[in-house]
Amino acid sequence: MSDEDIRPVKLTIDGKERVFDIDEPDLPEWIDKKALQSGGYPYDRKMDWDEYEKTIEALQVEMVKLQVWMQQTGHRIIAVFEGRDAAGKGGSISALHEFLNPRTARNVALSKPTETERGQWYFQRYVAHFPTAGELVSYDRSWYNRAGVEPVMGFCTPQQAENFLAETPRFEKTVVDEGILLFKFWLGIGQEMQLKRFHDRRHSPLKHWKLSGIDIAGMEKWDDYTKARNRMLAATNSKHAPWTVIRSNDKRRARLEVLRTILRSIEFPGRNAGAFLEANPKIVGVGPKAFDQD
Numbered sequence: 516m517s518d519e520d521i522r523p524v525k526l527t528i529d530g531k532e533r534v535f536d537i538d539e540p541d542l543p544e545w546i547d548k549k550a551l552q553s554g555g556y557p558y559d560r561k562m563d564w565d566e567y568e569k570t571i572e573a574l575q576v577e578m579v580k581l582q583v584w585m586q587q588t589g590h591r592i593i594a595v596f597e598g599r600d601a602a603g604k605g606g607s608i609s610a611l612h613e614f615l616n617p618r619t620a621r622n623v624a625l626s627k628p629t630e631t632e633r634g635q636w637y638f639q640r641y642v643a644h645f646p647t648a649g650e651l652v653s654y655d656r657s658w659y660n661r662a663g664v665e666p667v668m669g670f671c672t673p674q675q676a677e678n679f680l681a682e683t684p685r686f687e688k689t690v691v692d693e694g695i696l697l698f699k700f701w702l703g704i705g706q707e708m709q710l711k712r713f714h715d716r717r718h719s720p721l722k723h724w725k726l727s728g729i730d731i732a733g734m735e736k737w738d739d740y741t742k743a744r745n746r747m748l749a750a751t752n753s754k755h756a757p758w759t760v761i762r763s764n765d766k767r768r769a770r771l772e773v774l775r776t777i778l779r780s781i782e783f784p785g786r787n788a789g790a791f792l793e794a795n796p797k798i799v800g801v802g803p804k805a806f807d808q809d
Contacts, residue, residue: 521717524734528706535710535734537717537726546707546714553705555806556764557797567767570791574774575614577787582615582651584783589648591695594777595657598702599740600730601712603763603770607702608653610770611777615651624655637661637679638686646695658683662747667739668729680750687756697756698777701748702763703806706737748803760805762798772799 523536533545552559585592594611596604608622623644632640638658646652661679665671691697704712713734716726733740752758759776763769772795779792800806 521731524731526706526710526734526737537710537714537731540718542711542714546710549707550705550711551708551764553707553764554703554762556705556708556762558765558768561765562767562771564767567771570771571610571767571774573787573791574771574778575610577778577792578611578774579614580785581778581781581783582620585651586619586649590781591646591648592651592698592777593646593690593695594651594653594698594700594773595659596653596655596700596702597657597659597663598700598763599704599709599744600733601709601716602702602704603766604655604702605725606766607700607763607770607773608655611653611773619649620651622653622655623657637675645690658686659747659751662751663740663743664729664733667736667743668732680746683751684753684756687751687753691755696781698780699756699758700773700776701744701758701760702769703760705764708764710734745803752802757801758803758805760800760802762806768795768798771795 521538523534523538526533526535535543535546551561584590596608598604612620612622623641625640625644628640641654641658644652644654658679661671661676662683666673666676687697713726713730716722748758748760759772761769761772775792775794776799778786779794782788
């Protein structure tokens, strides 16, 4: 990201106009105080680290069992991760894959399409990475780029976006009918928490590369992304491919719910179906009306 992309941006939050300069070393107090509970998040503290470590390990043990069963039976899984920038997609994917055999569990994070790919059927470059027997494939952003970043940032035409919303339920019905287990996760984040995470990235020697010019430009398009998300969830939530919506201001709780959703949905030998697989209804919902999307 060039220095030209780093500029103060004007934001309207809770009816107030704010100026946010991501290059300032100190995080503004109005962000810091509201970050965790922004967007209606129901907790005022992050999950205790020791409790998180104990729970995530138990869930990852179950994921290893699931992978062994998949290799024995040939079952296939696709897990799609969508959400605003800095919503925690990468961390959730890492928690999912951490102890799985990478030979049969891989993540797909595609760059912008090549000239050849732009001339193909839109779904083609994603289908090329679909799992074979016994594989789990996650997508860090997916074909749903056409419902979010592309129309908001002007990378596709309005008609292309409309066509996508009409075609996707049929496309996903074909995927499910093929026998692939399809999970679609939308990770939700409050605006102040997004700004806090952008600021953290900007000033981190390890994570600054995660911040892009698109992220900066998107800050001022919060409402446009909200409208695009709501249209997407309404048009593409279906009985055969529902959206699991997870509030992710606390990354720890969000990661647990991702693993729980997958494990709760699949019966396999030796699965621990105890209470620790139950969803947290405060932060997990299904479909476009989950939490009356903020």
